[in-house]
Amino acid sequence: MKKAITNKFWVVLVVMVFSSIIDCCLCNAAVEEDGDIIFGYIHEIGLILVGLFMFFYGFTQYRKKRLIENIPTSKIRAVAMGLSELKGKAKQKSPLRSLLTHKDCVYYRFLIEKEERRGRSSSWKTVSEGSSTDYFYIEDETGRLLVDPLDAEIILPLDYQYIDTIGKFLFTKRMRYTEWYIQPDEDIYVLGTVKKIKDDILSRKKKLRKQLRKLKEDKEKLKKLNIDKSSQISIEEWDKVEETIKQEIFGEELKQPPEPEDDIVIAKSDIEKIFIISDHSEKEITKKFGMKSVLLIFGGCCLIIGMLISLLARAGLLPEGLIIPWRKFYR
Amino acid sequence: MGIIILFLGILLLVVIGLVLYLVSIYNQLIHVRVNIDKSWANIEVLEKQRYDEIPKLVKVCEGYMKYERETLEKITLARTRFLEAKTPSEIARADAGLAGALKTLFAVAENYPELKANENFIQLQNRISYLENQIADRREFYNDSVAIFNTRIKQIPAVFIANILKYTPKEMFKVPEVEKVSPEIKFEFPK
Structure with missing residues (x-):
């Protein structure tokens, strides 16, 4: 409840700041009587906000990378309650088959998309998506532990993709089917909160x-x-x-x-939000988060600076040649 | 004017970035430090459980091992020493003594078929062995936590913040020499 109020506060604050900036710009534009100026300001301010989001989000990714590096791997036999990192083999608790390819697996995620054409360009629109929520085990040489994949951040490579064409002649439609899954006995990495399955x-x-x-x-x-x-x-x-x-x-x-191993589970906690399941190695995961954080932080910075230059040029404080001609992108 | 605003904007961005970076390093150091304390506390939880199982084990053994009073007394003594230990090194030493005494007891018990067949004894032996394995795993985890901490506080730029926080390298849990040596087993048969 408290979190929802805090989120609402930030949304209201961002909207207020954004609208007040647009107001200022509109006043300026009214004086200059130039529709392109409003159009430009909206784009630049909007992208500055996107840049800021990228910049801060990059730091959260960096935090995740460091958290993974700073937590040693526990043996399942001696795992303690709380945030833990485990490595082992995935084992089924109950039989499960993936939805699209019907592969024997412990976890799957699927995505069905439809191609939408607008003139020369086209994009994929999601028709249906979902993932399995069945519990499975992670097993190492000392024991096994139940994994609840609900709300986990799943980092998996693409396992299946197929593009199908439906219809005939001019009425063809393309559909794309994508699937990710973890098969039994695959090496997996899990970082999450170990807790009692029931009190x-x-x-x-x-x-x-x-x-x-x-x-x-x-x-x-x-x-x-x-x-x-x-x-x-x-x-x-x-x-x-x-x-x-x-x-x-x-x-x-x-x-x-009850089965002794079913007494505790590794899952997402209300306090510690991080919960990662992956079939990559720990090194690969930290590398991914590292790259992502660097790209987001520097990308965000470049975007903010670029948009600031264009904004200042549009306001007449920098040479006119630095203005980004947004209208051109829509032609 | 535009150049100044742009410069200030970039400067602000750099400052925010730098502050966030330093805050994340500070938080990291706190996190790895807390990890050590938590992993040590997690070992103590299991040691306490093993400690609680010992009187039950001694009680079961007493009935059968009338001629092994010395072995049983050693366990009771080691348990008392363990209770009195305060610092990690004292605990490590006392723990080694206790583990050695238990190894001797289980080895000597091989000589008493009736005791070996006793259900309570089997249960306690399994439980203590399981706890010992868990303790060994958690010690390994503790050493990993210490290794991460000791590495982090020497890395640049974390070393500067670690110096301000007066963080010094932590000692790893080292297995005392006594625990590395196989226990001496004496069979004292009645004449």
């Missing part, structure tokens, strides 16, 4: 409360509990009932003991 104490309390509520609603049973046949059930009698139900719950649990 035993909490779940027992819930069960107890449910049973007690049921009991309170059943008047016949309540009568039976009133051992001394007094007008009310005494505290001692109630305690005895509670203890009996507790024992019943324990008995049920013992009858169906």
Whole structure:
């Protein structure tokens, strides 16, 4: 809730700043009576904001790179609760086949796109996309641990892509099918939060409360509990009932003991947002994040500086030759 | 005027970038430092669990190993020493003593078929062995954390911030010589 309010605040702030800058520019443009100026200002200010986003986003990628480098790899047998890095082989928990290629896998992601043509140019529009959410295991020489891939940042190379042409003559339409998957026994890297899959104490309390509520609603049973046949059930009698139900719950649990490895899971946490699953090596992942952060930071800087030069030139503070002619790009 | 604004804009960008970079280095150093403390605490959690299992093990063994009082006393003594240890090096030494005494006990137990068949003993032996393996893994993790920390604080530009924070290299967990040597096993049969 608090996060949503903070996000809204930033959106409102950016919109306010953006609109006030446009207002200033419009005033200036009105004086000069030149539609190109408004058009130019909008582009330049917009791209400066994009540049700023790239610049800051680049630093978050750099943080991720460093985080991966700074966390040593844990052995699954001795993994501790909290943020952990694991390396091992992917193993299925239950049979799973990818949606497009029907490959045996532990995880898949697919994307179906449709080609859209506008004059000479064309672009791909997403028709459908999705990914599997089935749990799977990561196994090393010491044991195995459950992985919940929900909301993970998946870094995988493209495994399948096929372009199909539908229709005949002038009415042809192109569709693109793309798929990524992790196959069983593939080496994987996981960085995420290790946590209890369920809290035993909490779940027992819930069960107890449910049973007690049921009991309170059943008047016949309540009568039976009133051992001394007094007008009310005494505290001692109630305690005895509670203890009996507790024992019943324990008995049920013992009858169906959970698999020990299913006790904990590596997943995304509410506190630590980082959760990466990849079939690349740790070195390759850090290299990817490093490259991405450098490109974003320097790309963002160049974009900001370039747009600032054009903006200042448009405002008459720098030579006119430095103005970017945006209209030309639309012709 | 335009040149000045452009220059100020670039300067502002550079300053923001530099501040963000320094902040990220500072955060990194804090993170690797906290990692060491956390990994040490994680070892202690398992050591405590193993420590709690020992009285149960001694109790089970007492009934069968009447003639191994010395071995059992060694374990109790090692456990007490472990409890008294405060610093990491003291803990490492006490832990080595305890691990050695346990190895001796399990080796001597081979000589008592009834004890070896006892379900409680088997369970405790498995549990302690499992805990020992977990402790060994976590020590490895601790050493990895220390290695990362020691490398980071020597790298440029982190070294400058590390100097300001007065960060010095941390000591790794070294296996004491006692633990490297196989335990001495004496069988004391009644005459």
